[in-house]
Amino acid sequence: MTSNIECFGLRVNGSKAFIKFSSLCLLALSFSIAAQTTAPPANVPSMAGSPTPSNLNLLQYDKPDRSDKLLEAATKEGTLTLYTAFRPQDLPLIIAPFEAKYGIKVKSWRSGSNNVTQRVIREAAGKRPEVDVIMMPASEMEAVYREKLLQPITSPFTKDLIPLANPAHKNWTTVFMNVTVHSYNTQLIKKEDLPKTYNDLLDPKWKGKLGVESKAEEWYSKVVSVMGEEKGVKYFRELVAKNGMSARLGASLLHNLVIAGEVPLALTIYIDLPEKDKRAGKPVDWFALDPVVAQGFNVAIAQKAQHPAAALLFYDYMLSPETQKLLASLHYYPASTKVTNPYPTMKIEVIDPVVTMDTFGKWTKSFDEVVIKNSSSK
Numbered sequence: 535m536t537s538n539i540e541c542f543g544l545r546v547n548g549s550k551a552f553i554k555f556s557s558l559c560l561l562a563l564s565f566s567i568a569a570q571t572t573a574p575p576a577n578v579p580s581m582a583g584s585p586t587p588s589n590l591n592l593l594q595y596d597k598p599d600r601s602d603k604l605l606e607a608a609t610k611e612g613t614l615t616l617y618t619a620f621r622p623q624d625l626p627l628i629i630a631p632f633e634a635k636y637g638i639k640v641k642s643w644r645s646g647s648n649n650v651t652q653r654v655i656r657e658a659a660g661k662r663p664e665v666d667v668i669m670m671p672a673s674e675m676e677a678v679y680r681e682k683l684l685q686p687i688t689s690p691f692t693k694d695l696i697p698l699a700n701p702a703h704k705n706w707t708t709v710f711m712n713v714t715v716h717s718y719n720t721q722l723i724k725k726e727d728l729p730k731t732y733n734d735l736l737d738p739k740w741k742g743k744l745g746v747e748s749k750a751e752e753w754y755s756k757v758v759s760v761m762g763e764e765k766g767v768k769y770f771r772e773l774v775a776k777n778g779m780s781a782r783l784g785a786s787l788l789h790n791l792v793i794a795g796e797v798p799l800a801l802t803i804y805i806d807l808p809e810k811d812k813r814a815g816k817p818v819d820w821f822a823l824d825p826v827v828a829q830g831f832n833v834a835i836a837q838k839a840q841h842p843a844a845a846l847l848f849y850d851y852m853l854s855p856e857t858q859k860l861l862a863s864l865h866y867y868p869a870s871t872k873v874t875n876p877y878p879t880m881k882i883e884v885i886d887p888v889v890t891m892d893t894f895g896k897w898t899k900s901f902d903e904v905v906i907k908n909s910s911s912k
Contacts, residue, residue, distance in 0.1 A: 607843035614844035666845040672830040676887035691853035708830035711867040745797035755897035779909040809865040
């Protein structure tokens with residue numbers, strides 16, 4: 535039995551419609567209907583700490599005294615709530631300097647990007663929003679933007695960011711690039727034996743050694759598109775048929791399986807993971823085949839933020855040279871041109887979140903049929 539689901543302006547069809555966004559779509563639709571037809575109970579108290587008009591106006595304020603006004607208003611609010619899909623091991627390293635510098639408490643909730651998206655939409659539909667700042671990958675952020683749950687921001691730091699970091703609507707900004715590379719176990723594979731092109735992976739010596747993240751349809755769509763759609767789909771069919779593919783749920787899990795030797799070579803790993811563990815002395819390293827696929831990891835302020843000044847201060851903080859330098863030291867690909875990029879010679883192909891949302895059903899179906907159905911999945 536097949537199904538058709540339309541949400542966020544896209545249509546997902548086929549038996550795998552519930553991959554990644556379908557549960558989100560159904561959740562959003564159900565809560566939207568409830569919000570439109572059900573009045574809030576009379577005994578529900580109004581939300582404390584509602585944002586004042588002056589604090590909201592700061593989000594678009596660009597006069598010379600902006601920083602003074604912002605710090606004063608943010609200090610009065612004293613706290614903010616962050617929902618994010620940021621790496622759990624690095625999140626405290628980002629939050630602690632902000633809290634120490636400004637004396638503002640950050641209440642953070644961290645989960646997968648799908649869960650973050652669902653919670654933001656659920657709270658908005660229930661008219662009980664708690665989130666102030668959202669940080670997650672660009673495609674999910676685009677979904678939230680299409681639900682009109684973000685607001686435009688003016689920040690003095692956006693002018694220093696790489697191209698494509700700032701959409702015209704200004705409802706989100708890229709903090710860093712999630713760059714997808716290929717990692718390998720250095721005890722099982724010699725550096726001199728690594729493939730130089732995707733076609734080299736068709737060699738029989740890679741049979742039974744390859745792994746992929748089971749929700750890597752965005753990476754897949756970009757690689758196939760760069761190869762030429764017909765040629766790219768044919769390539770992946772041949773690769774999986776000849777040498778097999780182990781599909782694992784979660785980039786971190788796949789990365790750890792590479793270190794353990796269970797998956798000798800993984801095709802879809804975010805660059806900071808193997809770079810960190812390589813430097814820690816673990817048996818892992820990475821390389822990159824052309825095209826090198828990247829997606830923005832974005833920051834935004836919720837439409838109904840209860841602490842808009844503190845949220846804006848955190849927004850600026852994430853884009854500031856000091857934090858961008860910190861991100862670079864943690865082996866991320868920073869969005870700022872004002873700091874030294876740890877990967878200066880890397881040419882990346884950036885995923886367009888608008889295109890991803892508009893064509894998600896097509897590429898999910900193709901990735902599932904070409905790669906996942908013919909892989910050993912766990």
